[in-house]
Amino acid sequence: MEKILKVLNNLKIDEKDFYFYGKEIVKINYEKYMNKKKGKLILMTSINPTPAGEGKTTTAIGLADGLKHIGKNVILALREPSLGPVFGRKGTATGGRESEVIPMDEINLHFTGDIHAITTANNLISAQIDSEIYWNSKLKIDPNKVIWKRCLDLNDRALRNIDIKISSKVCRKEEFTITAASNMMTILSLSKNIEDLRMRLDSSLVAYSLEGKEIFLKELDITGSLMAILKNAINPNLVLTKYDTPTLIHCGPFANIATGTNSIISTNLALSLGDYCIVESGFGSDLGFEKYINVVNQDNDLIPDCTVMVVTLRALNLHNDFENNFDHLQKHLKHITQYHLNLIVAINFIENDSIEQLSQLKKWLDENNYLWEMNEAYIKGATGASALANKVVEICNTKQNFKALIKENETxxxxxxxxxxxxxxxxxxxxxxxxxxxxxxxxxxxxxxxxxxxxxxxxxxxxxxxxxxxxxxxxxxxxxxxxxxxxxxxxNNVMSMPGLNKYPNSKDIDLQNGEVVGLK
Structure with missing residues (x-):
């Protein structure tokens, strides 16, 4: 608590504008701290990951600690973990070893209840829609044309397609999504402030009437209740890394289905409070980066000053890059360069990596004029990312000429x-x-x-x-x-509700002597 209070004091956050959840987590009333200044924005992405991931979060945490280590005012902004991957196969989303945000167990489980609030708000809408149908209200909702879907923050394949009975005479098809892929998650994560959230809720298309008329959430008369449910969830959460670097963790949309980036509010708050802000886009650059540039940035002035491409030897081996002259890596790098953005490759070093392959990768990057640096923060902590941090600072001060790929008026x-x-x-x-x-x-x-x-x-x-x-x-x-x-x-029939694998992480998690164990 003392460490967080010191960080809040350094950030000049008034005592009346934050409140604790336990001793290591704080929520911040963000409104009056927005747009005071404009920090440098650093965007993390990667090549297509292995099932274990490629360490984007670990690298983001390490880079933030590295920037703090070299004396920079930096704030990290990450997504909130979903319980689906935590109990499923992918695991936690708080880094690891020397590159970790704490308290790891609290963040990965219930945290401050944001995702539970999002789930509740989302499902209140579904409940109200079915109530309108049951009572045959003036909205005359067509049971076969309900757009809004229920959600749950767990992997549960049985809920992908179900039949629900509204009354003895009315049944309809329903589809659950995982909360991280729900409409409510993306609405909250893309909202700029409380007023924008209300407007987005009101304008959400939820169903069609029997006559084919659009029905918007505003017509359900429950926006006020939704705002009450989300009144705390809209405020960003502050925690610290193992090296006391301030970290905002807020909203968690998936990148393979939704937008894949932390909330606009937490990004703007970090840019207002810090000289450097690091954000992470989910999965590979074919998903998270693409959506960040073409969707998230469509309505926001958030062009990254530096884009960091995270690579590991194990992922390059998965995609046969050492036999294919780094074809997979080259494709991901082109995703960035086609926008004329500043770019650096962060080689996320893993113990027992092949020195021969590492030399081969470095040689290829040099021959093709790609700037790179090692990231050893997972093992060495802040000092292991100080070289990467220095290069990122240099890149952030390099002029770039962003060039959009997609135009708004295109079909x-x-x-x-x-x-x-x-x-x-x-x-x-x-x-x-x-x-x-x-x-x-x-x-x-x-x-x-x-x-x-x-x-x-x-x-x-x-x-x-x-x-x-x-x-x-x-x-x-x-x-x-x-x-x-x-x-x-x-x-390609991608599901918005994942299923549990044959041996999920949930079989290994336990509570022993009051401590959560088995999170990985």
Whole structure:
């Protein structure tokens, strides 16, 4: 508590503008601290990860500690972990060893209850929709055209497609998403402030009437209740790294389905309070970075001053890069350079890495004029990232000429094509009849110019996980998220509700002598 109070004092946060959750977690009333100054923005991304991940979070934490170590005023901004991966296969999202945010167990479990609040708010909307149908209200909601989906912050494949009985005469189909992929998560994470949140909620399309009329959340008359549920969840959470670097952890949208970045509020707060702000985009640059640049940044002035591409030898081996002249890595690097952004490759060193392969990677990066630096913070702590920190500072002060790829007035098909061509490196794509019909319908509405948020597998750069010959990515479904202000484009039957693997982490977690063990 004393360490956090010292950090809050250094950040000049008034005592009346924060409140503790226990001794190591604080929520901040952010409003009056926004836009005081503009720090340098550093964006973390990576190549396609192994099932164990590539250490983006670990590198982000290490870099933040490294910047603090060399005397910089830095604030890290991360996503909140979802209980689905924590109890599933991917595990925790708080780093590890010497690059860790604390308290690790609290952050990965219930934390400050934000995700529970988001789940409750999301499902209140679903409950109200079904109540309107049950009571045959004036809204005349068509049970077969309900857009809003229920959610749960767990991996539960049985809830992907279910039948629900509203009354003895009315049944309808329902789909659960994991909370991190829900509409409510993206709405809160993209909201700029409390007023913007209310506006986004009111304007959320939730269903259609029997006559085909759009029905918005405002018409359910529950926005006030939603605001009451979310009144604390909208405030960013502050914790410290193992080396006492201030870290804002707030909102947790998945990158393979949703936007994949922490809240706009926490990013703007970090940029206002610090000289350097580090944010992380989920999965590889084909997902998190693409969505950050083309969706998150569409409505915000958040061009990164430096983009950090995290690589590990184990991931390069997974993608056969040492045999293929680093083809996979090159594709990810082109994702960044096509926007004319400042870039550095962070080689996340893992114990027992091959020195020969490490030399091969460094040689290739040098020959192709890519700036790189080692990250050894996982083992050595802040000093292990000080060299990377110094180079990032230098890059942040280098002029760049950002060049947008996608224009707002392009059609939905044109936007999809640009992403398929420039991020998945595919010549063409297929559109199902159902998706084509929805695109034609959306093109006749006010939503036609919204950015698109692609739903794609995180395992491969093009979504061709099974290495099919003559492969084309398929657009299976398209939906409008009017509150988040984007169009969801589903590919290759990617699920928005994960399932547990055969031996999930939940089998190893326990409470022993009052301490949580087995989190990994």
């Amino acid at each position: 939905i098909e044109e936007k999809i094509k640009k992403i398929v061509n420039n991020f998945y490196y595919l010549e063409d794509f297929k559109i199902s009849k159902a998706a084509s019909a929805k695109i034609n319908s959306i093109n006749k509405t006010k939503y036609k110019n919204l950015p698109i948020c692609m739903v794609k597998s995180s395992n491969s750069i093009d979504g061709n996980d099974n290495k099919k010959s003559n492969y084309k990515i398929t657009i299976e479904d398209v939906n409008v998220n009017s509150g988040a202000k984007f169009i969801l484009v589903y590919t």
